Amino acid sequence: xxxxxxxxxxxxxxxxxxxxxxxxxxxxxxxxxxxxxxxxxxxxxxxxxxxxxxxxxxxxxxxxxxxxxxxxxxxxxxxxxxxxx
Numbered sequence: 001x002x003x004x005x006x007x008x009x010x011x012x013x014x015x016x017x018x019x020x021x022x023x024x025x026x027x028x029x030x031x032x033x034x035x036x037x038x039x040x041x042x043x044x045x046x047x048x049x050x051x052x053x054x055x056x057x058x059x060x061x062x063x064x065x066x067x068x069x070x071x072x073x074x075x076x077x078x079x080x081x082x083x084x085x
Contacts, residue, residue, distance in 0.1 A: 005070055007032065008055040008078065011048050014041055019072065021056065034058065034070045044075070053078040 009023040009032065018033040019040075034056055036044075048054060057074040 003059045005058050005060055006055065007034075007070070008053065011044075011050060011052045011054050013050060014044065017041070019044070019056070019075075021054070032070070034072050036072045036075075040072060040075055048075075048077060049080065052080045 007021065007023065009021040012020040012022050012031060014020065014036070015033075017035065017038075019036045021032045021034055022029055023032050055076040055078055056070070056072050057076070058070050058072040061069045061071055063069055
C-alpha cells in the first residue's frame, strides 16, 4: 500500500514544530497541523508569509496515542495573498 498525502491550504504559522495550514472545504475552515523538520522551518521563514497558499506532500504516521500525524516531505509555494487581489 502507498502511504502518501497531498494537501493545500493557507499558511497560518508554525507552532511547536508543526506547520498550521488553514484548509478550505473542511467544516469551519479548520486548521490542520503538519509535522515539519527544522530545515523546512528555516526555509519557510525566508519565503512564505501568513495567508500564502502552499501545497504539502507527505505521509501519514500514527503516534503512541493512535492519533494520525501528517509528516511533510515537500512544501510548494503556490501563490501569495497580494497576487490574488
